[in-house]
Amino acid sequence: MRKLKIVELYAGTARSVEPFRSWRRAELALLLDVNDFAKETYLANFPNAPFLRRNLTAISANEILQAAGGRIDVLLGCPPCQGFSESGLRVATDPRNWHVRKFANVAAHARPMMVVMENVPTVADSQQFLYLTQRLQQIGYECASVIANSAQYGSCQTRQRLLFVAYRKEVRSAVRFPRPTHGGTVPIFSYSTGQFVDPRANLREALGITPATQRLSQLMSEDFSEYLGEKPLVTIGDTLQGMPRADSRAGGQLQHSAWMHSTRVLRRMEGVREGCRWKGGEDHFAHSYGRLHRRGLARTITTFFPYAGGGRFWHPTANRSLTAREAARVQGFPDDFKFLDKSKKTAALIGNALDACLADLCYRMVRRALEI
Structure with missing residues (x-):
């Protein structure tokens, strides 16, 4: 053939x-x-x-x-x-x-x-x-x-x-x-309610499906928005499990280094609990300055993930945004995929990639x- x-x-x-x-x-x-x-x-x-x-x-x-x-x-x-x-x-x-x-x-x-x-x-x-x-x-x-x-x-x-x-x-x-293939029965953290939700009861809330997507799904050849696969949803904690500490020797080998954040941003985020977000201003989107939850899903990785105000990209427990390697893991890059540097150009490649x-x-x- x-x-x-x-x-x-x-x-x-x-x-x-x-x-x-x-x-x-x-x-x-x-x-x-x-x-x-x-x-x-x-x-x-x-x-x-x-x-x-x-x-x-x-x-x-x-x-x-x-x-x-x-x-x-x-x-x-x-x-x-x-x-x-x-x-x-x-x-x-x-x-x-x-x-x-x-x-x-x-x-x-x-x-x-x-x-x-x-x-x-x-x-x-x-x-x-x-x-x-x-x-x-x-x-x-x-x-x-x-x-x-x-x-x-x-x-x-x-x-x-x-x-x-x-x-x-x-x-x-x-x-x-x-x-x-995934959906399962294991409760997942909902960023909208701050509670754990059973995917069987409300898959849309667990996934955070947008209103536009709900409307447009009616025009598609198939609609899987309510389809519950048997396997449990994979959480951000599952995906980041086993990562070495950022900026350690092992982390450096993975290009796993923290981005530089201003003192103002670090202070703004240090008191934000896991799964919550900073609410000190109205000059940002609903998920900006948001911290991920280990038992929740990651939000869509974009080219702005190095920035605290760019979306819900703050690490669940560390006081920093996701590193390039962590975001690459979320997107499904293998750890042996090499990036040329730790720059915003690399962040753009990761954010623009297909999951x-x-x-x-x-x-x-x-x-x-x-x-x-």
């Missing part, structure tokens, strides 16, 4: 393609991203990877196809999501939103067996997403989408993402989204479809 050429656009640290590396039939044909630092970081881990640094606005679909060796079997990608995100301004004319159309046009030109895109759930409200689905349907693809929460698939992070798949009709009967559990979900769906 011939090798299947896998291509990831907007690759960053190539987390979407990572699980495909274990599949004998998969051949990594091309990674493409405009970020020099992302390319340097990935090649430091995988020196021979076919990583092309190009701006997607300045490269044609045909050039991408030729760079991949003239054929693409599986096209993966997460176009920039900032213009669609609930935490942003959501301006319809944001130039970054154009990349969803670019992704659609590359797929339409290359005609892969399968196309998989990940983005924030609110992309489903956009004209760009409508263009993507209609563009591919017009040339004979079947399309499906689901809003998946990474915590329902084994992550300690409640990260909600829209997963879109388009597939040629010859693989239609085999394509379906894997059902969630490993969602990447594995997509991989399992693609592999099952193409092996039958």
